[in-house]
Amino acid sequence: MIRFENVTKKLGGKTVLNDISFEVGEGETFVIVGLSGAGKSVTLKHMIRLMVPNSGNVVIDGETINGLSRAALREVRTKFGVLFQSSALLQWMSVIDNIALPLREHTRMGEEEILQKVDEKLRMLNLGDAGDKFPADLSGGMQKRVGLARAIIMNPKIVLYDEPTSGLDPVTSRRIDDLIVGMRKELGITSVVVTHDLHSALAIGSRIMMLHKGHIVENATPEEFIRSKDETVQSFLEAQYITKKGKWEKVGHE
């Protein structure tokens, strides 16, 4: 579904991604972890061609997207919903207008139908009474959820989440995790999740990939991941009090 073939990306004189190859299959919940600045957001941006590799290919559904025409790129992008690290809501629009934006831009739906769809998402994400507020008046967690509502309003096949739970309280984080899992189970949506929270990664992930200094140091199932021999992985695990024999609850891919 998503395949990176020897992708190298240099930014500001630094090699951020160094000859990276991996594949995300359909229906997976693919988790990317790594220290701050490891290139996780850059990796996500390559999937939707917000960035183009210096060398190597990004392949979506068998199609190399590096040099696509505008129309073809548009087609590819309709497969994706993206939750940005900074939520990226339009500040001058209300929550409802933000979520409704893709519908208003790309469909001929009537206003009533649009509002009904938006309302459905608002309730699903527990944003019931926030509809008329503006992004600046929302907490960080609420902004994330509005961003998520906007990302999924067009029913994408693949959803990219850039740190969906960072800065959220544990209960809300858990709700978002459940949502990611739920969307896979009910709609078969493929997810790529960037997170710092290993507990959540282990719980929801089908695979976990760790980036470090431009390389993939591990790409494995949660079970294999915690037994990884790699030192960076081990110190990353230890930093979050997870040991090799550690137990955790799995909610995603039992």
Place this chain on the structure above:
Amino acid sequence: MKDSGRSAARMGSQVLQLMQNTGHAMFMLLEAIYFTRYVFSKRSRGETLVQLYITGIKSLAVITVVAMFTGMILALQTGLELRRYGQEVYIGSAVAVSMIREMGPFMTGLIIAASVGSAIAAQIGTMTVSEEIAALEVMSINPNRFLVMPRLVALVVMMPILTVYTNILGIFGGGVVGATQLGVSMQAYMDNATQFATNKDLYVGLLKAAIFGAVIATVACHQGFMTTEGAVGVGKATRRSVIISFLVILVLGYMITRMFYI
């Protein structure tokens, strides 16, 4: 030797950068012009109206003061000179012609670049660094249609209207100075003004105003899109957008006058 080689190379790359940026800005402008065919579509007309309102209303107070004083200064300057030849009554045409042809569009352009242009650069700059522009692209919403086109239309439409306002106030301000300081009656002043200012002056002035509007929109939006490095970058983009707009307005103003009057 080595040093001069290096600085020549640096200058070369700066020139290249400048050309590349100008190219980007031109491409953005052309695409926004193409998208003006959607200006009355349901998706765009709301935003266009908002931008028209912001552009028209935001700077009205400053424009009023600046326009009055520009006319007053012009009248006083030329009036004192003309008085030596006993020709004070000609301040009417002096003020009217230079307001309509040059000072009206020029002053309005500077004020709008500093107020509306800087606000556009800051807004789009903020959107760029907070990934809002990237989000638009992922949603296949072209920022040149969604953001640039309504601002371009608003500025190209409002600049001539505001310039007419500036001209009227400037000419009126000149008349007040004439009547109170130079002993030229309002009647004589206006007669003289309307006698010498031609329709061509008016058209050229308004054409200038519209072009300045396009310049301000293009520079401000482009600087906004080019913003990097967070909040600091937004400040830089805002400042650059004002400086570049000023420079382009000055140079283009001169060139347009040259084109029509020489």
